Amino acid sequence: MGYSEPGRTVDSQVTSLPSEITIYGCGEDEAVLFRALAPRFGVLPTITEAAVSEANAELATGTRCISVSHKTQVTDRTLLALSRVGVRYISTRSIGFNHIDVAYARSVGISVGNVSYSSDSVADYTLMLMLMAVRHMKSMLRRADAHDYRLPDRRGRELRDLTVGVVGTGRIGSAVIDRLRGFGCRILAHDTRRGTSVRYVPLDELLHESDIVTLHTPLVADTRHLLDRRRIAQLKHGAVVINTGRGALIDTDAIIPALQSGRLAGAALDVVEGEEGIFYHDCRSKPIASTAVARLQEMPHAIISPHMAFHTDHALTDTVENSIINCLNFANGR
Template identity: 35%
Template sequence: MLPLLQHFSLSTTCHLLMKVLIYSAHEYERPFLTHAAQGKHELQLESRALGAATAELARGYEAVVIFTNDDASAPVLEQLQALGVRYVAVRAAGHDQVDSAAAQRLGLRVCNVPNYSPYAVAEHTVALMLALNRQLLRAQANMRRSDFRLDQLVGFNLHGKTVGIIGCGKIGGVLAGILQGFGCQLLAYDLYPNPEFVQRYGLRYVPFEELCATSDIISLHVPLVPATHYLMNADTLARCKSTAMLINTGRGGLVDTRAALAALRAGRLGYLGLDVYEFEKGRFFEDHSQDAAPDPLLEELLAEPNVLVTGHQAFLTNEALTDIFTTTMASLDAWAQGQPSEHEL
């Protein structure tokens, strides 16, 4: 566990509008936060996540800023409200960690960052596809051992392959554009089809079952809600090609990890690329290299040669971080001035 990051006021030349506690803060965020804040708020960075045990730290603060794996469930929100917190800003697009109904009941204003460089996530998605397909991890490990054989490194052309995009919004649309450049055949499943994507990228909207059955690669870009929890499970995976590649850069809970691992081992799934993991809370974003008890399921995943897991870093680009903190600070500015945030939930 990282120590408490030092308290700092970003400027003394401007009027401080609001006292803000930023949970799950990391050093890589500091320069982007400093640039976006422009000295308008008194900020405290806290490396620990928001939860029942850390809510008390928000005493005396008007707003808290949280991230993906913070806990903003009803009991925690009740604690925050009792401590005088009035605003909760999620510095991410996904906000399933917030009990929105409880926030409304308690009179807490909540916002998120719905749009931040969809290119970052889409490009990382393609990076997972290419690294898995071309066996880059295995190839690099062989090189380090001076083993220059090409056995077990045969991949396939992306050109001409059918890629199914589940959730074709901003990120899915950018991904479609990238994959069009590779010469892929594009399918999409979305509750709200975008005719512009059909014309621009030549993709076809198809039923979910057809997408699963015909795609060589399936990429997930939907929010985590009750209807999408375990969207990819034993039954839906059984509908996929046995050679299919499944990529998830959305939310960990979209995939039943144990079912996916079983499908891989049984030869019913070809590849699995994850930037998110259903049990990542309390593990991702922190150094657990000295832990005596690692996550056994994650260890099993990482032991598979056709699995690649990254630690929820698809968003991690200069451009995306700039967008995230600029938008978050704009919401805090609006609230401090008695105005609604443009991105309130």
């Protein structure tokens, strides 16, 4: 489950090379930054709010490098259309790139790169979710919204009394561990590569010993449904699960009954299987397409947020800048 991420490096020769980059799926705040930062690198950006698709691939005609959002699946037909108009490099504005078939992209002559951004954004959010889960904040806030200010029946727990298991110790997982040390809790870690000074244990042992399990490993074939029915059954009774990685790291069909039965005391999920087409959309006036997302949202001890742990101004600046740098490094043969 080891993971390496790109650094913020750019060849000194690159900044003198005028380049064009087509930026797809660009929100208003991103567009402001692209327009401000691109000229500093000698880059001319073509910006569109529309997600990249087979229908609008022609916008990139004559552009070797494009930047795409992680919010929309990039289909194989889109990749083929991009290749036909001359695109040779895609920089996704995300750490993960499970929304792109990288092998297929390579087969049609397109390289794919991801970006690094402030690991503090996700690490801070992860700690917030932990604290909210062990202090039962979802049910408490619901009651307060209804002007019921009685104390909850269940008392909260303090992190210093708990064991926290961190699965995946790359930049984000290590940043989470750094924060946990300040709370005085016992910390266990699992990863195929050891990246920080903490006790590493096999995954089964981590699940059995931890009061809180937090996931920070990328989604690849080997980690899909990392927490499946068998592994969820290994968790300590009354454990809490945190996921700010990717939704499919957890088998939703397995975690829902564990929450319903009380086997799990709580879950705080910034990412959920089936979030596509729901997260980042206003669904107030229509039914939720995913039964799993709807059921989790109804549970008083399941906190759901719309894949937003990365959503800080600092992380956005990093993302935009590193997207530009990725494209320039590719253009310079790096």
